[in-house]
Amino acid sequence: MTNLVGLCGSLRHASLNRKLLNEAIRLYRPDEYEEVDISLPLFDEDMETTGIPVKVKEVAEVIEKADAIIIASPEYNKGISGVLKNALDWLSRTPGSIWKDKPVALVSAAAGRSGDETAQFMTRAWLTPFGPRLVTAPNVCVANAKDQFDANGSLVSER
Numbered sequence: 001m002t003n004l005v006g007l008c009g010s011l012r013h014a015s016l017n018r019k020l021l022n023e024a025i026r027l028y029r030p031d032e033y034e035e036v037d038i039s040l041p042l043f044d045e046d047m048e049t050t051g052i053p054v055k056v057k058e059v060a061e062v063i064e065k066a067d068a069i070i071i072a073s074p075e076y077n078k079g080i081s082g083v084l085k086n087a088l089d090w091l092s093r094t095p096g097s098i099w100k101d102k103p104v105a106l107v108s109a110a111a112g113r114s115g116d117e118t119a120q121f122m123t124r125a126w127l128t129p130f131g132p133r134l135v136t137a138p139n140v141c142v143a144n145a146k147d148q149f150d151a152n153g154s155l156v157s158e159r
Contacts, residue, residue, distance in 0.1 A: 009084030
């Protein structure tokens with residue numbers, strides 16, 4: 001039984017990265033799947049004086065219980081999205097090693113030619129200190145993504 005958890009670094013419901021995340025789940029067909037909402041409060045170390053926010057703890061618990069994680073990482077201004085970086089910062093403050101030895105795959109989709117490869121590279125760099133088993137191949141970067149999905153959100157290109 002596979003319990004897969006997804007994180008989308010874009011908050012927009014119809015984002016290209018959410019479409020790619022959903023398509024990856026459809027094709028992989030895990031036994032259980034949950035996409036966690038990473039619209040967390042902005043990281044502020046002063047907030048820790050009263051404890052980690054409840055929503056952050058809930059996300060950490062879901063990740064800790066997962067068999068594997070898939071992250072859709074959009075690229076904003078040649079870097080990782082602020083919402084994803086914020087979530088990683090908060091999750092790094094939770095007790096335990098929720099990412100340790102956990103398989104983590106990254107996917108990305110972009111309207112442009114790069115397929116968000118810079119954001120994927122940066123996401124790998126930010127995840128590395130947590131000790132996950134990063135899936136390094138294949139490198140899934142969907143370029144010209146606006147033309148790669150049909151009206152139902154399914155990929156139309158075999159490539």
